[in-house]
Amino acid sequence: MGEAINTSEILSATGVDLFYGAQMAVRDAHLSVARGEVVAITGQSGSGKSSLLYCLAGVLPPARGDVRFEGRSLTRLGDDEISGLRRERFGFVFQYGELLPELTIEENTALPLRLAGQRKGPALAAAGAVLERLGLGELRERRPSQVSGGQSQRVAVARALVHRPAVVFADEPTGSLDSANATAVLEEFLGLARSQDTAVILVTHDPAVAARADSHYTMADGVLAPREATA
Numbered sequence: 001m002g003e004a005i006n007t008s009e010i011l012s013a014t015g016v017d018l019f020y021g022a023q024m025a026v027r028d029a030h031l032s033v034a035r036g037e038v039v040a041i042t043g044q045s046g047s048g049k050s051s052l053l054y055c056l057a058g059v060l061p062p063a064r065g066d067v068r069f070e071g072r073s074l075t076r077l078g079d080d081e082i083s084g085l086r087r088e089r090f091g092f093v094f095q096y097g098e099l100l101p102e103l104t105i106e107e108n109t110a111l112p113l114r115l116a117g118q119r120k121g122p123a124l125a126a127a128g129a130v131l132e133r134l135g136l137g138e139l140r141e142r143r144p145s146q147v148s149g150g151q152s153q154r155v156a157v158a159r160a161l162v163h164r165p166a167v168v169f170a171d172e173p174t175g176s177l178d179s180a181n182a183t184a185v186l187e188e189f190l191g192l193a194r195s196q197d198t199a200v201i202l203v204t205h206d207p208a209v210a211a212r213a214d215s216h217y218t219m220a221d222g223v224l225a226p227r228e229a230t231a
């Protein structure tokens, strides 16, 4: 039965080290993520969580070790291939959502589909459907400045999932929200991700958030260690 997780593995890290100059930020990280799995990474500020996420997403190349997506080593891919992967197979959510102020909520949500070459009509229709699903249908025409913090974070979630990515990388995705809002947004986020079999790598400082994941790792001084499964 131990083999089952390997056959469904979507992303892995093996012996990953990352440095900023002489400073080591990630040390010998090992991680295996299955298709559709929600993985939480907790740890103190400065422990290396974001740095690991950047390595896993192919944003920063590791100094040593390997990151594989669907069995392909990211370090062997060219810049165009990595960009393509990030655009089409990965999704991202950050602490403040980071919506583009000049686009409407619907256009912001449709962005990954437009960047992947989809035509405007179908892209906006797909964005509208995801917004509807998250209870945001009425906000379609508004700009980010005209919605609340919780709503803009929900829009960021919609945008991260609209192109049905294989993996979403979420760095403190509810860190800017009060706890009631954070819980609601997180539930919607994980519910939608699970429904489309998207794996989620969730960096958080909140143990209650981590408790909703399928597996939980902690980071301290750049060292990643597994904790007991929480699901």
Ligand SMILES: Nc1ncnc2c1ncn2[C@@H]1O[C@H](COP(=O)(O)OP(=O)(O)OP(=O)(O)O)[C@@H](O)[C@H]1O
Residues within 6 Å of the ligand: 020, 023, 024, 025, 043, 044, 045, 046, 047, 048, 049, 050, 051, 052
């Ligand atoms: N661009 C950078 N240049 C130099 N050092 C950096 C850089 N980014 C991060 N670091 C350092 O690397 C270490 C890990 O930082 P990282 O942001 O990965 O931690 P974190 O666990 O995500 O922290 P937080 O919870 O505060 O976001 C820290 O010591 C940090 O100061």
